[in-house]
Amino acid sequence: MNEKNWLGAELIFDLDADHLPNAPRNYADMLELVKKETLKLLDFLTDDFGFSEQEVQLVFSGGRGYHFHITSPKVLTLGSSERREIVNYVSGRDLEFKYFFREVAMDGDFGTGSKTFKGMKNVPRKCTLVGYDSGWGKRIALYLTDYIKSESEKKYKKDMFPELRRHDKVGNTTIKKLINIANSETGLKDILEKGRLDFDVRNFKEIAAYFMQESAEDFLHRFGASVDEPVTADIKRLIRVPGSLHGGSGMLVKKLALSEMEEFDPLNDAVVFGERPVKITASKPFSVQLKGKDLRIEEGIQEVPEYAAVYLICRGVAEYGYRRNQPDPV
Template structure:
């Protein structure tokens, strides 16, 4: 198995050094707030340092004190633990002795089609310390490869939250799970872990079946009675139906009521969607307590079905969930891409959780002067920061760290 690698976003070694000092101070003062996984001695741990691109892994700890001591001493850029339990967690992968694994989910705005991405993402030349449009690959001045800066904003985080809502609904309402732990990733998404003994020994194929259900993979129009030329409203999906039948009916109803043509264009293409707009407008007039399946021509029915599946499914990182050896970011640790905490929270409070406020872990009262290469307008904690480019700025330590970790700023 290849060792995991990471590409450092810091513009300079001095940037990494100052951020490491902030991280070390945080861990010295807050080590006891870190999440301690159950069955700790059976977990594998791994971390990236500020100095090396390769992950240090195949570690294990017999007590929380051992883990805390390692973190305070080594000050990791990122730290992870296995979702799996092993007989010999320090052994190479093929000799660990797999004992089971938690069911984990990763939702990341990187995998979602958010319009804000085009507005706030950009690229940086580390050598020239300049920002460029996302479309460029090489620096126009020096010819060096450009580094992509993926920003975070309320819009992309809300998109990730909506996927987390849908995921929880599938897990609770359809699959019957009731106990979870949840965390903000510290960057652009959320992590969710099902805490249920019944799933620990599921193999990859069995986890793939759960993934397919949650993502709507292989969903059949025929089995829902929607491929007949004449639709029987008694057997067609209804709003009150359970599981995917009800989800499809609700999503189609929402598409018709809102006349959301954007998602139809994504499914069918601009030219086809345009020819269906008038048909949708007419059918929308007939909306009542049921979906008017019988008024749709087969082509529109299929397009609406596919759009509804896209709308109703939960967009998760399927590779993460299927991997029975996956490492998961340690709850309440710092994310080296932002300096924000991978803050754990009650899943029932997902709607109230404010990631860009509650995950701020570094000081907002200490200040650091940095050269801002570029940053969009952003909010952190209770403060708002204006769009800035090519300017020296004195910023709160937490905000300066965010920019340094992203490669959007450097020390002067």
């Protein structure tokens, strides 16, 4: 054993309802929430990191979430610390918003850092969004435009932009210009497609960074991906094999094409047992949605479809067959 050397490990991501704040207790709702987190992580893997579909293997865990296996040779030899950095990135941990906003000198209609502007030596400077077309910069652009649009649609001006109004350098003039941006033909589009934040507002770089920092919790909840860090960081972790059955549900650990993710319904597509009636003894009332049916189980002896029996036994709320001293259902 001492002569064996570690050769490498796939980069693994585990998304599970256990790691999601305020996850619903209902199993179907829980799985739907985890699917949304999985789609967010998929965006990071293919857009931010540039992994191809051939390098990303997606697997339903058979339980309460999904696994990603990254098989690219580039990641196989990454150590635990590097893998933790990847988790930090996709979750947005310690994201410094101030570095996404930059003041540039004007040149024509937009700044490129020239020393003169239309013959003037004191070159006007305006704010731009760094990296607006990819990664976290793109997500910030989406968040800002959604915020400006939704606030500008409020009925009363006094109710608009309450978060920005808390900043001591934001007054009615700033609010008016933001409303004009939202109502203009190209204002919001220019933020998304050009990173333009040139609202002709003094200190807007500071104001924008302040707003994003104040909104960090909501922003990261919307765009960050919640993954199980110990699983990703562990370079010797054993992960469930696709094609096996999950011991806590009896459902299939199912490999999926990335294109199948949005339509995949684990409570139907990962159920492998049939409809044959099976007698069980339930220890308590229980309800679950499987194969498009709402199943309500009462305490005691009863017959249920085979797929439900397997699930209930795996969940520990029923035993196979008849057990003495248990009441028959009325």
